[in-house]
Amino acid sequence: xxxxxxxxxxxxxxxxxxxxxxxxxxxxxxxxxxxxxxxxxxxxxxxxxxxxxxxxxxxxxxxxxxxxxxxxxxxxxxxxxxxxxxxxxxxxxxxxxxxxxxxxxxxxxxxxxxxxxxxxxxxxxxxxxxxxxxxxxxxxxxxxxxxxxxxxxxxxxxxxxxxxxxxxxxxxxxxxxxxxxxxxxxxxxxxxxxxxxxxxxxxxxxxxxxxxxxxxxxxxxxxxxxxxxxxxxxxxxxxxxxxxxxxxxxxxxxxxxxxxxxxxxxxxxxxxxxxxxxxxxxxxxxxxxxxxxxxxxxxxxxxxxxxxxxx
Amino acid sequence: xxxxxxxxxxxxxxxxxxxxxxxxxxxxxxxxxxxxxxxxxxxxxxxxxxxxxxxxxxxxxxxxxxxxxxxxxxxxxxxxxxxxxxxxxxxxxxxxxxxxxxxxxxxxxxxxxxxxxxxxxxxxxxxxxxxxxxxxxxxxxxxxxxxxxxxxxxxxxxxxxxxxxxxxxxxxxxxxxxxxxxxxxxxxxxxxxxxxxxxxxxxxxxxxxxxxxxxxxxxxxxxxxxxxxxxxxxxxxxxxxxxxxxxxxxxxxxxxxxxxxxxxxxxxxxxxxxxxxxxxxxxxxxxxxxxxxxxxxxxxxxxxxxxxxxx
Amino acid sequence: xxxxxxxxxxxxxxxxxxxxxxxxxxxxxxxxxxxxxxxxxxxxxxxxxxxxxxxxxxxxxxxxxxxxxxxxxxxxxxxxxxxxxxxxxxxxxxxxxxxxxxxxxxxxxxxxxxxxxxxxxxxxxxxxxxxxxxxxxxxxxxxxxxxxxxxxxxxxxxxxxxxxxxxxxxxxxxxxxxxxxxxxxxxxxxxxxxxxxxxxxxxxxxxxxxxxxxxxxxxxxxxxxxxxxxxxxxxxxxxxxxxxxxxxxxxxxxxxxxxxxxxxxxxxxxxxxxxxxxxxxxxxxxxxxxxxxxxxxxxxxxxxxxxxxxx
Numbered sequence: 021x022x023x024x025x026x027x028x029x030x031x032x033x034x035x036x037x038x039x040x041x042x043x044x045x046x047x048x049x050x051x052x053x054x055x056x057x058x059x060x061x062x063x064x065x066x067x068x069x070x071x072x073x074x075x076x077x078x079x080x081x082x083x084x085x086x087x088x089x090x091x092x093x094x095x096x097x098x099x100x101x102x103x104x105x106x107x108x109x110x111x112x113x114x115x116x117x118x119x120x121x122x123x124x125x126x127x128x129x130x131x132x133x134x135x136x137x138x139x140x141x142x143x144x145x146x147x148x149x150x151x152x153x154x155x156x157x158x159x160x161x162x163x164x165x166x167x168x169x170x171x172x173x174x175x176x177x178x179x180x181x182x183x184x185x186x187x188x189x190x191x192x193x194x195x196x197x198x199x200x201x202x203x204x205x206x207x208x209x210x211x212x213x214x215x216x217x218x219x220x221x222x223x224x225x226x227x228x229x230x231x232x233x234x235x236x237x238x239x240x241x242x243x244x245x246x247x248x249x250x251x252x253x254x255x256x257x258x259x260x261x262x263x264x265x266x267x268x269x270x271x272x273x274x275x276x277x278x279x280x281x282x283x284x285x286x287x288x289x290x291x292x293x294x295x296x297x298x299x300x301x302x303x304x305x306x307x308x309x310x311x312x313x314x315x316x317x318x319x320x321x322x323x324x325x326x327x328x329x330x331x
Numbered sequence: 332x333x334x335x336x337x338x339x340x341x342x343x344x345x346x347x348x349x350x351x352x353x354x355x356x357x358x359x360x361x362x363x364x365x366x367x368x369x370x371x372x373x374x375x376x377x378x379x380x381x382x383x384x385x386x387x388x389x390x391x392x393x394x395x396x397x398x399x400x401x402x403x404x405x406x407x408x409x410x411x412x413x414x415x416x417x418x419x420x421x422x423x424x425x426x427x428x429x430x431x432x433x434x435x436x437x438x439x440x441x442x443x444x445x446x447x448x449x450x451x452x453x454x455x456x457x458x459x460x461x462x463x464x465x466x467x468x469x470x471x472x473x474x475x476x477x478x479x480x481x482x483x484x485x486x487x488x489x490x491x492x493x494x495x496x497x498x499x500x501x502x503x504x505x506x507x508x509x510x511x512x513x514x515x516x517x518x519x520x521x522x523x524x525x526x527x528x529x530x531x532x533x534x535x536x537x538x539x540x541x542x543x544x545x546x547x548x549x550x551x552x553x554x555x556x557x558x559x560x561x562x563x564x565x566x567x568x569x570x571x572x573x574x575x576x577x578x579x580x581x582x583x584x585x586x587x588x589x590x591x592x593x594x595x596x597x598x599x600x601x602x603x604x605x606x607x608x609x610x611x612x613x614x615x616x617x618x619x620x621x622x623x624x625x626x627x628x629x630x631x632x633x634x635x636x637x638x639x640x641x642x
Numbered sequence: 643x644x645x646x647x648x649x650x651x652x653x654x655x656x657x658x659x660x661x662x663x664x665x666x667x668x669x670x671x672x673x674x675x676x677x678x679x680x681x682x683x684x685x686x687x688x689x690x691x692x693x694x695x696x697x698x699x700x701x702x703x704x705x706x707x708x709x710x711x712x713x714x715x716x717x718x719x720x721x722x723x724x725x726x727x728x729x730x731x732x733x734x735x736x737x738x739x740x741x742x743x744x745x746x747x748x749x750x751x752x753x754x755x756x757x758x759x760x761x762x763x764x765x766x767x768x769x770x771x772x773x774x775x776x777x778x779x780x781x782x783x784x785x786x787x788x789x790x791x792x793x794x795x796x797x798x799x800x801x802x803x804x805x806x807x808x809x810x811x812x813x814x815x816x817x818x819x820x821x822x823x824x825x826x827x828x829x830x831x832x833x834x835x836x837x838x839x840x841x842x843x844x845x846x847x848x849x850x851x852x853x854x855x856x857x858x859x860x861x862x863x864x865x866x867x868x869x870x871x872x873x874x875x876x877x878x879x880x881x882x883x884x885x886x887x888x889x890x891x892x893x894x895x896x897x898x899x900x901x902x903x904x905x906x907x908x909x910x911x912x913x914x915x916x917x918x919x920x921x922x923x924x925x926x927x928x929x930x931x932x933x934x935x936x937x938x939x940x941x942x943x944x945x946x947x948x949x950x951x952x953x
Contacts (some may be wrong), residue, residue: 116774122759137433137451138467140759140777140795152427154490155451155469156760158777158795158832172490173451173469174522179776179794179832182853182871190827190849190867205501210469210490210524211544211796213832213854213872227501231493232524232546233564233833235854235872245501249493250524250546251564251582253855253873253890268564269582269600271873271891271909287582287600287614289891289909303614303909303925304937315615317943321628327950328638448744448762449778463738465801466762466780483801484762484780485833516812521780521801521835522855538812542804543835543857544875556812560804561835561857562875562893579875580893580911598893598911598925614925626926632939639949 021197021219022050023113029081029095032062035112036105041087042095048081051109051197055257056220056239062097064106103185107195110219114197117143117161130167142178148204160216166204172232174211177202181218181238181256194218196238203227209234209250218256225262237274249286261296271303332508332530333361334424340392340406343373346423347416352398353406359392362420362508366568367531367550373408375417414496418506421530425508428454428472441478453489459515471527477515483543485522488513492529492549492567505529507549514538520545520561529567536573548585560597572607582614643819643841644672645735651703651717654684657734658727663709664717670703673731673819677879678842678861684719686728725807729817732841736819739765739783752789764800770826782838788826794854796833799824803840803860803878816840818860825849831856831872840878847884859896871908883918893925 030044049060054070057063057079064083065074074082075091083097083106090096099105119142127141130149135141139153142161147153151169159165160178171177178200184191198217202208202224209232214222217239224230224242231250236242240254243262248254252266255274260266264278267286272278279296289303299308306314341355360371365381368374368390375394376385385393386402394408394417401407410416430453438452441460446452450464453472458464462480470476471489482488489511495502509528513519513535520543525533528550535541535553542561547553551565554573559565563577566585571577575589578597583589590607600614610619617625651668655661671682676692679685679701686705687696696704697713705719705728712718721727741764749763752771757763761775764783769775773791781787782800793799800822806813820839824830824846831854836844839861846852846864853872858864862876865884870876874888877896882888886900889908894900901918911925921930928936 116756118756119758119777122777134427134429136430138449138469138760138778154471155430155433156449156467156485156487156778156796158760160776160795170491173471173487174467174485174524174778174796174833176778176795176832176854179854180792182831182851184851184869191851191869193829193851207504209493210487210526211485211522211833211855213796215832215854229493229495229502229504231548232487232490232526233522233544233855237853237872247495247502250548250566251562251873255872255890268566269580269891273908286584286602287598287909291908306941313944314940317947318625318629318940319617320947321632321943322624324947324950325628325631325635328635328642331642331950331953445738445740447741449760449780465782466741466744467760467778467796467798481802484782484798485778485796485835518815520804521798521837522796522833540804540806540813540815542859543798543801543837544833544855558806558813561859561877562873579877580891597895597913598909629936629940630928632943633935636939636942636946639946639953642953 021052021110021113023048029097032081032109033097036083036097036099036108038083038105039087039098040096041090041098042081046081046095051106051113052079052219053239054079056217062106062109064102066102103192103194107193110195110197114195119143124161136173154210163200163202163216165202166206166226168205169202170207172208172210172212175208176213177208178216179213181215183218183238183256198222198239200224203244206230212236215256231268243280264296332363332421332424334359340408343392343420344408347394347408347410347419349394349416350398350409351407352401352409353392357392357406362417362424363390363530364550365390367528373417373420375413377413414503414505418504421506421508425506430454435472447484465521474511474513474527476513477517477537479516480513481518483519483521483523486519487524488519489527490524492526494529494549494567509533509550511535514555517541523547526567542579554591575607643674643732643735645670651719654703654731655719658705658719658721658730660705660727661709661720662718663712663720664703668703668717673728673735674701674841675861676701678839684728684731686724688724725814725816729815732817732819736817741765746783758795776832785822785824785838787824788828788848790827791824792829794830794832794834797830798835799830800838801835803837805840805860805878820844820861822846825866828852834858837878853890865902886918 029046033040051062062081063079083102123141124143127145132150136155138156140158147165148167154173158176163178180196183194203226205227207229212234214236215238225244228246230248235253237256239257247265249268251269254272257275259277261280263281265283269287272290278294283299285301288305291304301308302311340357344351362373373392374390394413434452435454438456443461447466449467451469458476459478465484469487474489491507494505514537516538519541523545525547526549536555539557541559546564548567550568558576560579562580565583570588572591574592576594580598583601589605594610596612599616602615612619613622652666673684684703685701705724745763746765749767754772758777760778762780769787770789776795780798785800802818805816825848827849830852834856836858837860847866850868852870857875859878861879869887871890873891876894881899883902887905891909894912900916905921907923910927913926923930924933
C-alpha cells in the first residue's frame, strides 16, 4: 500500500510511538509485506531468522524488534512488537469506514455497467464499462474491476486476509490494507469469495473465468485466461501463471507458483510449485500419468499382498 | 428453449446473418443443445466428428459450419461459426433484462409462501404455495419453484452455466437461455448455487433435500428423494436417479449417471457412471468394500516393502 | 430448548394429542435431544434399541412409541410417532415468525457495533459490543453473538439442521428449535454457513478464527482459539476441543471429538475421534507421519509390483 502523501520517519514513529534510527525527515511512501515491498516502503520483521532478508529487501524502512546496524540509505523503526505496530499503521492509514448506504457515493461505475438489486459497493470501488454485477454481490472498499466483467450473485470481493499471529492471549490479526484488482473480461461465478491483499493486491488477470463457490485468498495472483472450476480453494500469496486450469474442488497451498498451461484435475491438492504445460492429479498431487500408474498399483495391492504372503 | 412463437428459417437466418438450406418458411419452434434437442428445434455443431450425430438427431434445423447434404424433412443454417451464432440466438431470444426492483412485478408467488427480506426474484420467476424463501436468496429470471419448498439464506438459483469455448483471443461464453425447475417438497440449504441450463433445464425433483454450500451445474437432473450433503459439487449435464445419497464434499464429473439408491461416501470423486443400489468411496471412487480392502492394503504397504526387500 | 414457562404433562399431551403416563401436573421445563437432555426436559425415542438409553437419561419425560414401565420420578408421553410429535412440539414452541423488516425491532445491538447494509437480523438476535457485521450477512432468529466479533459478508448464521427421517412417503424434517452461540473475539470469514442446533446450541467458543466458505452443522461445538481454514465442512454434533487447527477443505464426520491442539492437514477426512496434540492427514485421515510413510510406499508401488512379478 502506498500512502496518499509522503510521510517522514518521525511522523511514522509518532503514530506507533516507537524509536527510530535515521534522519527524522527520511521520506516514507508506503508500507508492504516482504514479498511485495518496494523502495520507499516500510517492511516489518520480528524474527531474527528473517532480519537479513528484511534489511536487504527493497524496503527503505525496516520496522524491527532489535536495534541492528542500519543499512546505508535506509532507516529503522525500533519496536518491541513489529507485528502489532505494522497492523497499527495499516489501521491508521486505512481506517474502516462505516457505509452510509449500500452503494457508496464514492464508487465509480462505468458506462453500460448494470448493477442489480441488493448489491453493496464500498467506498472508492471502481467498476469499468459494460460490466454486469448480479444481485447481492458485495464489493468492499477500494476494489477495482475492469471492463466487461460479469460477477454472479452472492459473490464477495475484498474480505480480509485470514492472517493471524498466534499469541498466548489469542490470535492477533494483521489488519489488511491491500486491495483487489480484477482485469477486463473476467467472469466470476456465484458465491465466490476473494480476499483483499494484506498490503498488496489480490489480482485476477485478463480473460480468466471462475466458476461458483471458488475461494481465492489474499495476495494471490491469477494469470490471464485461467479456468477455475467450482469449489476450488487457493491459499494466499500463490501465483497461477497464464492459462492454468484447475478442475473442481482442487486445493492449492499458499506461496507457490503453478506454471503456464498446467492442468490440475478435480479434487487434487497442490502442495508445492508445479511446472507448466503438464497435467497433475492426487492429494498431494503429482504428474497425472505417474499418479495413474500408482492408482493402478493400488487396485492390485490386495492381490499383491496375497502373492507376497505365499512366497 | 422453445421460442414464444414459431419463426421461419429465413427469419432465423437473418438474425444471425447466415445462409440456409431448405424452404424459407420452414417452421422453427426452439433451440437446444444436442442432448436435449427435440423436433422443431435448432441444434448446433461445429466439429466434423459430430456432424452425423447432429444431422441424425431429433433437431429439425442444424446450424453447421459446412454445406453438407440436408437430411429429408430438415433444414440447415450454414455459418462459419455455429458456436458464436447459437450464442447470438440465445441472447436474441433471451436478452438480459435489468431488474427495476428486488422482486420483479412479473414474479408469481403462490399462496402461503413467505419471502423474507433482501430476497431477489427476477422476471417471470414462479414460486408455488407454502414455500419459505429465507433472506438474501437470489432467484434469477425465469426459474420455477414448486410447492412446500424451503430455500435457506444466501442461496443462488439460476446463475449462468460455466461453459466456454477456448479461442486464441480468449474464452467465448455460450450464453445460457435455459432455466431451473425445482419440484415440490425440495429443501435447499444456505449458500447453495444452482446454475440454469444452457438451453434446457437444471432440474431438482420432488422431495430431494440439499444441505448448505452445494454446487449444482447446468442441465444436471437430480432425481426424487435424493440426499445431498454439504460442499458437494456436481458438474453439468449429470443425472442422479432417484434416492441417491451423496455425503459431504463429494465431487461428481459432468455428463454421467448415478443409479438409483447409490450411496457415495464423503470426499469421494465420481468420474464415471455408477450402478444403482451400491456404496462407493474414494477419489476416484470405486465400490466401497473394494476400496476398503485397498485402504487396508495401503496400511500394510510399508511392511510389505520391507518384506519384499528381504526376500 | 427450555420453554418460556413450566408446562404440565397434560398440557403437552394435548398439544400432540397423545396419551401420557404420570401425574397430569408433572412439570415440564423444556425439550432436548438425547445428547443434550437435562432434568425437566422431554426427550424422544422411537427405536427399541435406544429405549433404555432414553429412559435412563437425564430427561424427566420420555416421548416413546411403546407403553413401557415408567421409571421412578419420571413421566411418559405415548405416541405412535415420537419423531413427528417431537417435531410438532418444536414447531409449537418455536413457530417461524415472518420478518417485517431486515433488522428486527427485537434484535439487540451492543454499543460500538457496526452493522453494514443489506444485513438481516432476525427476531431476538443479540449482538455484543464492538462487533463488525459486514454486508449481506444473515443472522436468523435467536442467535447470540458476543463482543468484538467480526463476521464477513454473505455469511449465514442459524439456518436449519440438515436432519431428516427417511419415510416411504418422503423425508420428514426434524424442526430445529435450538440456536447458535458465538463467543467473544471470534472472527468468521465470508460466505460461511453455521446451522442452529436441533434443540441445543451450535457453539463457537472464545477467540476462534474461521476462514471463508466454512460449513458448521447443527449442535457442533468449536473450542477456544481454534483455526479453521477455507472450505472446511464439519458435520453435526461434533466437538472440537480448544486450539484445534483444521486446514483447507478438511471434512469432519458427525458425532466425534477432535482433541486439544490436534492439527488436521488440508483435504483430510476425519472419520472418528482424534487424540489431541498430534497431526493428521489423509482421507480417511491417520497420523501424518504414518500417512507419509504410506504415501512414500505408494510411490514405490509400481516398482514393487515389477519386483514381485520377477520373483
